[in-house]
Amino acid sequence: xxxxxxxxxxxxGTASDVLSLQNLLKQADxxxxxxxxxxxxxxxxxxxxxxxxxxxxxxxxxxxxxVTQEQASSFLLTIARFISSCVxxxxxxxxxxxxxxxxxxxxxxxxxxxxxxxxxxxxxxxRKLQLSSEHLTALHPEFLLLCLLSKCYKTALSILEEDIxxxxxxxxLFLFCYYGGMISIGQKQFRKALExxxxxxxxxxxxxxxxxxxxxxxxxxVSLIHHGQFPTNLPKYASSGAQRNLxxxxxxxxxxxxxxxxxxxxxxxxxxxxxxxxxxSDNNLGLVKQAVSSMYKRNxxxxxxxxxxxxxQDIANRVQLNSPKEAxxxxxxxxxxxxxxxxxxxxxxxxxxxEDPEQYKTCEMIERIDSSIQRLMTVSKKxxxxxxxxxxxxxxxxxxxxxxxxxxxxxxxxxxxxxNI
Amino acid sequence: MDGEDISNPLMEMCANxxxxxxxxPSSSTSTTERKNRPIISGEQLDIEAYAGLYSGxxxxxxxxxxxxxxxxxxxxLEALRMAYDELKKGENTQLFREVVQKIDDRLGPNYSMDAxxxxxxxxxxxxxxxxxxxxxxxxxxxxxxxxxxxxxxxFGDFYYxxxxxxxxxxxxxxxxxxxxxxxxxxxMCLSAILVSIEMGQFTHVTSYVSKAExxxxxxxxxxxxxxxxxxxxxxxxxxxxxxxxxxxxEVGPELGNSYxxxxxxxxxxxxxxxxALASFDRTELKNKVIxxxxxxxxxxxxxxxxxxxxxxxxxxxxSCLEYLGNLKSNLMLDIHIHDHVETLYDQIxxxxxxxxxxxxVSVDMxxxxxxxxxxxxxxxKELESLITDNQIQARIDSHNKILYARHADQxxxxxQRVLQTxxxxxxxxxxxLLRANLLKHEYNLRASRKI
Numbered sequence: 001x002x003x004x005x006x007x008x009x010x011x012x013g014t015a016s017d018v019l020s021l022q023n024l025l026k027q028a029d030x031x032x033x034x035x036x037x038x039x040x041x042x043x044x045x046x047x048x049x050x051x052x053x054x055x056x057x058x059x060x061x062x063x064x065x066x067v068t069q070e071q072a073s074s075f076l077l078t079i080a081r082f083i084s085s086c087v088x089x090x091x092x093x094x095x096x097x098x099x100x101x102x103x104x105x106x107x108x109x110x111x112x113x114x115x116x117x118x119x120x121x122x123x124x125x126x127r128k129l130q131l132s133s134e135h136l137t138a139l140h141p142e143f144l145l146l147c148l149l150s151k152c153y154k155t156a157l158s159i160l161e162e163d164i165x166x167x168x169x170x171x172x173l174f175l176f177c178y179y180g181g182m183i184s185i186g187q188k189q190f191r192k193a194l195e196x197x198x199x200x201x202x203x204x205x206x207x208x209x210x211x212x213x214x215x216x217x218x219x220x221x222v223s224l225i226h227h228g229q230f231p232t233n234l235p236k237y238a239s240s241g242a243q244r245n246l247x248x249x250x251x252x253x254x255x256x257x258x259x260x261x262x263x264x265x266x267x268x269x270x271x272x273x274x275x276x277x278x279x280x281s282d283n284n285l286g287l288v289k290q291a292v293s294s295m296y297k298r299n300x301x302x303x304x305x306x307x308x309x310x311x312x313q314d315i316a317n318r319v320q321l322n323s324p325k326e327a328x329x330x331x332x333x334x335x336x337x338x339x340x341x342x343x344x345x346x347x348x349x350x351x352x353x354x355e356d357p358e359q360y361k362t363c364e365m366i367e368r369i370d371s372s373i374q375r376l377m378t379v380s381k382k383x384x385x386x387x388x389x390x391x392x393x394x395x396x397x398x399x400x401x402x403x404x405x406x407x408x409x410x411x412x413x414x415x416x417x418x419x420n421i
Numbered sequence: 422m423d424g425e426d427i428s429n430p431l432m433e434m435c436a437n438x439x440x441x442x443x444x445x446p447s448s449s450t451s452t453t454e455r456k457n458r459p460i461i462s463g464e465q466l467d468i469e470a471y472a473g474l475y476s477g478x479x480x481x482x483x484x485x486x487x488x489x490x491x492x493x494x495x496x497x498l499e500a501l502r503m504a505y506d507e508l509k510k511g512e513n514t515q516l517f518r519e520v521v522q523k524i525d526d527r528l529g530p531n532y533s534m535d536a537x538x539x540x541x542x543x544x545x546x547x548x549x550x551x552x553x554x555x556x557x558x559x560x561x562x563x564x565x566x567x568x569x570x571x572x573x574x575x576f577g578d579f580y581y582x583x584x585x586x587x588x589x590x591x592x593x594x595x596x597x598x599x600x601x602x603x604x605x606x607x608x609m610c611l612s613a614i615l616v617s618i619e620m621g622q623f624t625h626v627t628s629y630v631s632k633a634e635x636x637x638x639x640x641x642x643x644x645x646x647x648x649x650x651x652x653x654x655x656x657x658x659x660x661x662x663x664x665x666x667x668x669x670x671e672v673g674p675e676l677g678n679s680y681x682x683x684x685x686x687x688x689x690x691x692x693x694x695x696x697a698l699a700s701f702d703r704t705e706l707k708n709k710v711i712x713x714x715x716x717x718x719x720x721x722x723x724x725x726x727x728x729x730x731x732x733x734x735x736x737x738x739x740s741c742l743e744y745l746g747n748l749k750s751n752l753m754l755d756i757h758i759h760d761h762v763e764t765l766y767d768q769i770x771x772x773x774x775x776x777x778x779x780x781x782v783s784v785d786m787x788x789x790x791x792x793x794x795x796x797x798x799x800x801x802k803e804l805e806s807l808i809t810d811n812q813i814q815a816r817i818d819s820h821n822k823i824l825y826a827r828h829a830d831q832x833x834x835x836x837q838r839v840l841q842t843x844x845x846x847x848x849x850x851x852x853x854l855l856r857a858n859l860l861k862h863e864y865n866l867r868a869s870r871k872i
Binding site: 163164165166167168170173195198199202203204206237302305306307308309310311314348350353355356358359360365368369372373375376379380382383386390395 | 805808809816817818819820821825830832833836839840843844846847848850851852853854855856857858859860861862863864865868
């Protein structure tokens, strides 16, 4: 054991040394696990910032077994310190071990019921493990779970802002998008939530999994809140399993959506009342209530299309509210949220609807359009790069060559002939 | 509207003077004055005059329809009585039994079930049928095309007279193989069309009309007029009002009363005008209806309809809608148009509203309500539905009751669309790249598992 420690201390200098160290460590892994109880004192001999790889192996072996309550908090401190001071290049050589350690860290934190303690270390861990900001690691969903449980949504937003293009494990993506959707809903960023949930629901999956089902339920509700409508069919690129089965598995929600599209608030409310238990057992009752109140907003927005001025009494009648006072409250809230442009004349009890004052003539608008163009050009370039990579991929070429007869490639066959396997 | 002189255009309409039922079903020598008298008008329907316009089976059908839909017992009995008399002249015992059942002994002993007559007619029918069959077989063995054709034709006529419409249609269609000249083909098509209309199968009507129109010989004006009427009826049934209007408006004045087995010239005028009002825009309305010299002859037969369309074109909407209201009760008694009346009326009313608001920047809704003889609240509801359907581009100032025209700002709309398209593109590409990555991963996984 001591020999191993000295080797670690010796070989953690240069990159080639680290590689040979890694081989040694891999061989010694079993013996490390066998002596897990004896390991903690050795940890103090190693410096996490210099001997990260070795420290990682030792740490992983230490935490492999069952951990008692007292040991838990000390372990938490050790792991947290390790995460903040370790060297990213070294731990990237053994990502599985790192992920393992972090997951155990998360379990401990949850055991002690202090998810807040885990949020910051997890964030650092993600940043160190990620190869690029577009890379999704297995730690992302864990981090979001901790944020959700500790209710600090704002920290999660920085992670959610980044676009994900590379995924290690599809399961990570599902969980990540699902939790991300929930956090966005909590922050009332419905567009972002819709995007994330849409990714889960339309991801390629050979069989429908439970995460997708739950995500679909929330997807319906968020779609109603944000767009006021729910498209009855999933887009064509969703997997066939999803297209066939998801709707059957979420029957009450689909019926809620069709009741919503009829436009009668009373019907919607009775339906919600009748199925309250189902919604509650899915923890979606709050979202359902938000969907119902969004219906009032839709109806008022429709009124702005046909009327210039309307009395509060008329609004209350048309939108099926109980009194002009309620109508006034709704309109006021919508004006504050920027959803409609109007002025309320309390003397006459009249509301005057105005046009959108945006004239698209300001500098800010030009900057916005410009940045939009830049962003689109980057995304386009990325698409082209991916296309080029794909056309050189031997697996793709082999498959395309094999199935040449099936596809009508006469005019545009860019697969070389020698791939006619 | 103010100052309009609603003079009674129904000058020719006299009281039910000319009595007696029309004797010869399809003769055109019967009193032309009676045929030219405006029948479809705001006054209560004169059944005798109405029935006098038609002949053959359609006359009976129409009378039965009127009896069915009229609540007035006196008119019911009048219609049924005329149907009975007409049926006695023919050979259709099945319809006869139907009518007798409807009369239900209410018209006295003369109009009860005449079983003896029925039996006699049926016996004669059987005899004739056997005769026809033997003749046909003889012709068939002789393989003389013309005689076989005539044989099938006679069969068709026989079945038609006895109310077996399906068999009649089949017989007429069988003559097709033995038709040698275009005249034969046209005769076959016309018979097939007649039977199809009676059966209510208007898809056949359209196909046979096109078949007849495809003959290499030029058609004489009466036949082409008949074919256009039939085509118009088919389009009307299919709710294609624009096409129906075009067909009816193309019917030449030579039609006269020659198509009494199907349609009267008054009907052509009425159907044509109503469909045109519901579906044409102003230019088409002017060119095809008002300035149409040929169609003027038809319009003279129905002066109220003529006034209607002139009022609509000159924007006197109140009187136009008044005429429409008057005509409605009589139109509901017509077998072809009764289920379309509501739709057509709604469309005409919407068109009137849209046309009224079109030239103005702002419209006082009180004045508009007066022009349309409705209340301001009702008008507001109608306008609201039209605006939501995007047929009027305007906004309602509910406080001052004014309608303001609203023209979308193209520049702003373009900017909005551009930004939105950019966002959508961005989202689509990003999700697509993500999905592609997932697929690649899955494929790699599968490939590595195979290895």
